[in-house]
Amino acid sequence: MIEIKFKYLYVNTSRHGTKRYYYRQPGRPLVRLPDIADPAFHDAYHRAAVAGPIKPKTSAGKITPGSFRDLWVKYKTSPDFAALAESTKAQKTRVMESILLERIGPTSTALIGEGPASQISPKVVRYIRDLKANAPEAANHRLKTMRNLFAWACENDVMDTNPARDVKPISAATDGHHTWTEEEVGQYLKTHQPGTKARLAMCLLLFLGIRISDLALIGPDMVRDGEISFVPYKTRGKKKTAMVLPVLPALQMVIDQSEIGDKTFMVTEYGKPFSIKGLGQWFRKRCDEAGLTHCSAHGLRKAGATIAAENGATEEQLKAIFGWENAKEANLYTRKARQKLIASGAMSLLSFGDSVNIHIGKVTPNSGCTENDEFNK
Numbered sequence: 001m002i003e004i005k006f007k008y009l010y011v012n013t014s015r016h017g018t019k020r021y022y023y024r025q026p027g028r029p030l031v032r033l034p035d036i037a038d039p040a041f042h043d044a045y046h047r048a049a050v051a052g053p054i055k056p057k058t059s060a061g062k063i064t065p066g067s068f069r070d071l072w073v074k075y076k077t078s079p080d081f082a083a084l085a086e087s088t089k090a091q092k093t094r095v096m097e098s099i100l101l102e103r104i105g106p107t108s109t110a111l112i113g114e115g116p117a118s119q120i121s122p123k124v125v126r127y128i129r130d131l132k133a134n135a136p137e138a139a140n141h142r143l144k145t146m147r148n149l150f151a152w153a154c155e156n157d158v159m160d161t162n163p164a165r166d167v168k169p170i171s172a173a174t175d176g177h178h179t180w181t182e183e184e185v186g187q188y189l190k191t192h193q194p195g196t197k198a199r200l201a202m203c204l205l206l207f208l209g210i211r212i213s214d215l216a217l218i219g220p221d222m223v224r225d226g227e228i229s230f231v232p233y234k235t236r237g238k239k240k241t242a243m244v245l246p247v248l249p250a251l252q253m254v255i256d257q258s259e260i261g262d263k264t265f266m267v268t269e270y271g272k273p274f275s276i277k278g279l280g281q282w283f284r285k286r287c288d289e290a291g292l293t294h295c296s297a298h299g300l301r302k303a304g305a306t307i308a309a310e311n312g313a314t315e316e317q318l319k320a321i322f323g324w325e326n327a328k329e330a331n332l333y334t335r336k337a338r339q340k341l342i343a344s345g346a347m348s349l350l351s352f353g354d355s356v357n358i359h360i361g362k363v364t365p366n367s368g369c370t371e372n373d374e375f376n377k
Contacts, residue, residue, distance in 0.1 A: 006045060007049075009045070015284075015296070019036075021033040021036055021041070023048035023049065029098060032132075033045055033048065067113065067117060068114070070117065071117040071158065074153075075152050076093070078152070092145050095141050096149070112128065117159065122167050125146055125163050136169075147164040151165075177298040177302060178296065179303050180295055180302075180303040185303070187291065188295075191291075197258065197259070199254060200260070200265065201215065203255075204251070206303065207248050207304075209308075210301070211232070211233070212279055215265075216233075216266060216274050217233060217276075218265060219260075219263045220260060227245065228247055229244045230242060261273060283297050
């Protein structure tokens with residue numbers, strides 16, 4: 001069979017193995033395409049190809065005063081932006097740059113970033129959000145980033161209203177990162193034996209409920225009298241308040257069995273501390289080795305929150321363990337735990353009479369037989 005190659009076709013594979021197709025031409029933003037096996041693929045590809053490259057109206061490096069890009073630059077050079085964590089800055093920059101390079105309309109060559117910021121309305125915000133409607137998480141990241149930008153503009157008297165404030169996120173049929181089950185944790189531990197760096201990483205993530213960014217930075221010098229004290233990486237730009245967590249005996253046993261670094265628990269094969277990105281990629285491979293391609297480091301954090309909530313942890317306790325500043329995320333886990341507990345005790349109330357049970361073999365009237373005894377004679 002002859003393989004047809006499509007110019008500017010870019011294929012991205014998700015962590016679940018799903019392939020996504022894009023038309024990626026230099027000078028233009030990505031255009032999402034249907035699956036290559038979909039009959040609509042060829043028409044969508046042709047429309048993307050004939051649209052031609054975008055030619056910005058302004059010269060490179062020149063910013064139109066009062067434009068959407070001008071607003072972004074003002075925010076990006078503000079003390080508020082400087083106070084954010086580096087990872088947050090990088091994420092906001094990626095999202096906003098993709099927004100600013102979008103076209104005002106399907107047939108327009110004008111860029112959103114060159115339009116007046118004062119003319120950004122809720123309708124425009126929804127349009128920008130919906131350009132990523134096929135990827136709900138990306139769409140909602142756009143909305144959140146714009147909402148924060150306009151909130152800053154209002155607080156600093158640059159704009160009068162926040163056009164993104166009342167725009168709702170796209171409902172996504174997903175809970176985000178997969179929450180590890182106990183069986184999956186056991187499968188990982190079976191693959192990565194005591195003393196291995198892979199087991200140490202898993203247990204630090206699970207028993208401390210930390211993010212991969214914190215795993216890359218915590219070390220033995222932070223442990224005193226059975227407790228570890230550190231400032232979460234995500235909040236370093238906002239506050240310097242340290243989290244203090246107990247090092248449980250099970251975790252201490254794993255640490256004692258493992259080779260650790262002088263400054264950080266996790267070190268590379270050369271004895272150097274991992275970068276956050278490097279550690280994330282390294283842990284991804286360890287999960288794959290255990291046959292857990294759908295699991296992630298963040299999923300362990302969710303597993304810990306789930307287990308703690310089901311064991312009776314309150315919202316305040318969950319906030320203390322996982323470093324959440326408000327009750328929104330903690331409430332998600334306690335609500336699920338309560339629902340599970342209440343349903344478990346209430347399911348027996350779904351009891352039907354003989355007029356129903358006789359048809360499903362649960363009971364035979366006046367016979368004293370239960371379940372399927374009558375059918376087993």
